[in-house]
Amino acid sequence: MSKKVLIVGGVAGGASAAARLRRLDEHAEIIMFEKGPYISFANCGLPYYIGGSIAERERLLVQTPQGMNDRFRIDVRTHSEVISVDPHQRTVQVRSAERGLYEESYDELILSPGARPVVPDLPGSDHPLIYTVRNIPDIDRIKEKVTAGGGRSAIVIGGGFIGVEMAENLKEAGLNVTLIEGNAQLLAPFDPELAATLAQEMQHKGVNLLFSQRVQGFRSTDRGIGVELGGERLLTADLVILAIGVTPDTAFLQSSGIQLGARGHIAVNEALETNLPHVYAVGDAIEVRDYVHGGKAAIPLAGPANKQGRIVADRIAGLDSVYKGTMGTSVIKIFDMTGASTGSSEKTLKRLGIDYRSIIVHPSSHASYYPGASAIVLKLLFTPEGKVLGAQAVGCEGVEKRIDDIAVTIHFGGHVSDLAELELSYAPPFSSAKDPVNMVGYAAENIVAGRVQSFTYDQLDARIPENSVLLDVRSDLEHRGGHIPGSISIPVDELRGRLNELDPAKEIWVYCQVGFRGYTASQILRQHGYDVRNLSGGYKTYRQAQF
Amino acid sequence: MSKKVLIVGGVAGGASAAARLRRLDEHAEIIMFEKGPYISFANCGLPYYIGGSIAERERLLVQTPQGMNDRFRIDVRTHSEVISVDPHQRTVQVRSAERGLYEESYDELILSPGARPVVPDLPGSDHPLIYTVRNIPDIDRIKEKVTAGGGRSAIVIGGGFIGVEMAENLKEAGLNVTLIEGNAQLLAPFDPELAATLAQEMQHKGVNLLFSQRVQGFRSTDRGIGVELGGERLLTADLVILAIGVTPDTAFLQSSGIQLGARGHIAVNEALETNLPHVYAVGDAIEVRDYVHGGKAAIPLAGPANKQGRIVADRIAGLDSVYKGTMGTSVIKIFDMTGASTGSSEKTLKRLGIDYRSIIVHPSSHASYYPGASAIVLKLLFTPEGKVLGAQAVGCEGVEKRIDDIAVTIHFGGHVSDLAELELSYAPPFSSAKDPVNMVGYAAENIVAGRVQSFTYDQLDARIPENSVLLDVRSDLEHRGGHIPGSISIPVDELRGRLNELDPAKEIWVYCQVGFRGYTASQILRQHGYDVRNLSGGYKTYRQAQF
């Protein structure tokens, strides 16, 4: 007898599950409920429709109910909200625009309701000029506001991926944009010194950034809407985009007996089964295992949602696929720059008390003698023994390629020496004979082997000037152009001849522009008996972190 | 006591070894011999200096003898050819432009002499208008010929990487270019159906291609130089670039007792030691282990040469690094396209009699709704059990990124299900939620699991029309626009309603445009009891292979 499978949510996780399930089981009855008017839309494309790089609205609709029926015989029901689940009867209750309230029974149930934007409980947070960005109706409203000429300025609240993308795209649409972020940095997956580079790009492109500001409330002004900040400060604009994060859209499950986590995420095992038999869950609504540190994580990204949807279809069709966890590989375009990251950040490792080492290198995106090369800032996190834990990169070209290589390495539980060994494609327009990923592997290997000690920009304050020398090994010209206060200058190429200027009883804290000459200098000094450490990422990272 | 280390060859492998060795050993005496006038030059950049994208000649000189001495205290001796090695005395004999003949003793000897262009033994092959491309003097000669206006047309012989890059760059320099290739395809690492796409790009950009032509000889003509082909055919041009391959530059080792392979490559073990104590070898001159199939391989690429140089330095400094083999990851830019490959090709697997499966997919370089997306042709080779053996891709964007991901997977001995699981970075400008690498993993998983049978374009001839139906499941419009002779048309979305048109006693050979709808159709038919197979890569690959 053929199975009856119900799916709640018709976008990334839900639609992927439906399509895969039909391919595996021609005979199942598959019904997909979507409370909104559209299925299979490109959530991730929404901001670009505002900016105009996606010009036609229809491009956002990847599949239609008709298409899903023609190709996959899926019974797609839009404007149909599942309002409760009864696991004993194996039914769901549906509120349909067309059919009113009704019940539908299931043999298997797949939950992919996703997450909705957090709306804070603040005075005026229901103001009509406040917009959130989750779906097509949301973006239609924003588009209308912006193109009707009713929007010449916007305030974006929240500097996560969606906030930053919206700020970029509102700017591209010609608006005056201010972004307000509660923390001291944008884009939490990045550590501050890398996030700073991305923030700088936004400022260069004309987005006003306000950090460490808590919004107190909203009110109407004669110009439009006012956002109240601490100290009586009021910012006004024609519209506000609220993008301070998402929360799982699981309220309808409260009384179902399905186990939810502290923040409302559905708890699942490796098979993506909930605690109830025949009920599976995927996507933004679930809590997963963090692939790197093994703890619980909720990582609302489309790749994991799509993959989980496919796995659940496999399980229902009798295959034994499992979901092993999410490492959070992600990428964002910010005007002409790219930022990408995977695995754990330094912040996360610190928070969890995991022992780690880090290195920052600044390799060229491709052979520096071939036109168009630009620097990538690449930071690697690894255990003291060298197991790769995470990486982040920013730059203009080839950034996400390197992060993907490292994500693959993490998938296999790889070591920094694997990064050094990887045989990656090289021709001058694409890379260097020592790819940036090899380079960060080399630098990390040297740390793991104890051949070099490094220090980070934020440890400079802990240096005791009496016991140590801060040594700039860049050229005289570079030193005169700007240096870390308190440093003396001996260019690396002169070092061997000027060792007598350095007191062997003192710690030598070396730095150069990006860390490379400092490393060479460290090796010279170490082998002449000095106690030496090198600034990770060099003066460039030091400066960047000042931003 | 400090070691005395001699290095033969001052470019990729040699210079990398020298720099690393100094970092590890401040006290070693390091002498580097280079028979040419320059060290550390960008071999890989040479063609682009002709095309003009590298405008300044100095950009090709990555390091100078002075720089190597200042930074690393390397005693660099250019115009110094090592003409023999005496392993008993532990000396080399050097012919120096400055110092004449002399001997130098060693504790450790590193050989990185590289490979030189093959010059065939044909009438006229010493003609002064024939040029080869290995080093700076070579490229100076070509540049002079081309810019003095003495070159308006060129014939490139050989369609390997260097030949193709030279053809592209001579074209960019404004010359009329013909490329002659002895085989039926360009770029041997690619299988023919992918190489065809790259060849087409060359033709579109105005390079004349002649395949399966053997050059018989060369002679002067009043226009310049004539290249004699079979059947009395003569092609004339102002210059000829000879790029039919390279041969290890190891003649000077003939009487040294160092073991050389059949084609003159130096035999080494994992530690990159030759058969003689204290003699190491790296780079284009050595024979390595093929990382995928374990056989012997000679793969003249800069990445391996650089890595091997570093490993030999490690060994000499007492570290236990080893070289595990080369998989041949490579990439080439051809005008607006990119081709990249890693691991074994189908041709290689056939030649070695290794059992394999393959799949071709045509995913979009990034989300198709975001501007600028283009199709990637991605071919994967794997064992019947799913271990990844190799991959090739061509396209305009994101090609080498996907090949690198697969190269990393091969490094770890990964499976097609790993490709399906990989968590790669996704935002619309960069990829799709199901990355092309995931997609090829999915398609391959289906083959490994026996859920789908596929056939390849070159198996069509073996189909017996009496027992089988060739079924085009694309739209009517697409079918009318061109189809495989003998096929009938039932669009996939109509298939379920028209099963009665298909005889269940016959094999169904399905195809669509790229393989995806054919796969869906296969699943429908299979589950209705048909014996069905799907064309890998679809009509697109079929057409491409006709080229």
Ligand SMILES: Cc1cc2nc3c(=O)[nH]c(=O)nc-3n(C[C@H](O)[C@H](O)[C@H](O)COP(=O)(O)OP(=O)(O)OC[C@H]3O[C@@H](n4cnc5c(N)ncnc54)[C@H](O)[C@@H]3O)c2cc1C
């Ligand atoms: C603006 C924006 C940009 C993004 N950019 C990226 C990006 O670049 N890269 C990336 O990886 N991810 C991105 N994401 C995240 C990505 O879209 C999500 O991770 C993914 O869509 C999650 O899939 P899902 O199936 O869990 O939820 P969704 O795709 O949100 O689908 C859930 C659906 O379920 C419906 N639903 C909810 N409850 C019910 C109910 N009770 N009954 C019926 N239907 C219900 C909802 O209406 C919704 O349509 C972005 C998201 C947004 C909003």
Ligand SMILES: Cc1cc2nc3c(=O)[nH]c(=O)nc-3n(C[C@H](O)[C@H](O)[C@H](O)COP(=O)(O)OP(=O)(O)OC[C@H]3O[C@@H](n4cnc5c(N)ncnc54)[C@H](O)[C@@H]3O)c2cc1C
């Ligand atoms: C035009 C061109 C383009 C290329 N493009 C790419 C590319 O895009 N990607 C890629 O990965 N690879 C590319 N390569 C290949 C890459 O350059 C080589 O793999 C790499 O340089 C090999 O390093 P090696 O140290 O073995 O040899 P080489 O770099 O060739 O260095 C060997 C040196 O040794 C010297 N020598 C030889 N014999 C003696 C002797 N007896 N005494 C003293 N000196 C001696 C030679 O003069 C030579 O300078 C390209 C090569 C060429 C020529």
Ligand SMILES: CC(C)(COP(=O)(O)OP(=O)(O)OC[C@H]1O[C@@H](n2cnc3c(N)ncnc32)[C@H](O)[C@@H]1OP(=O)(O)O)[C@@H](O)C(=O)NCCC(=O)NCCS
């Ligand atoms: C549109 C949608 C329903 C498609 O789902 P889907 O059919 O599973 O996914 P795809 O169209 O990418 O096709 C993947 C399938 O094609 C197969 N395939 C792809 N190319 C193939 C080829 N050339 N030959 C054979 N098979 C191929 C794959 O193996 C896979 O099948 P499988 O899962 O059975 O192994 C779903 O992705 C969706 O709703 N997307 C929009 C929503 C969304 O993801 N939003 C967030 C990101 S913006």
Ligand SMILES: CC(C)(COP(=O)(O)OP(=O)(O)OC[C@H]1O[C@@H](n2cnc3c(N)ncnc32)[C@H](O)[C@@H]1OP(=O)(O)O)[C@@H](O)C(=O)NCCC(=O)NCCS
């Ligand atoms: C120029 C040349 C001598 C440089 O060799 P090199 O010093 O080994 O290589 P790089 O300059 O890339 O530096 C790599 C070193 O810097 C270290 N490094 C790089 N960035 C660093 C950073 N930010 N912090 C600390 N260390 C860093 C790496 O760890 C590595 O050191 P290690 O090998 O001791 O671990 C050599 O590459 C060469 O001759 N190249 C031209 C020839 C050639 O390769 N041709 C073929 C391709 S065109």
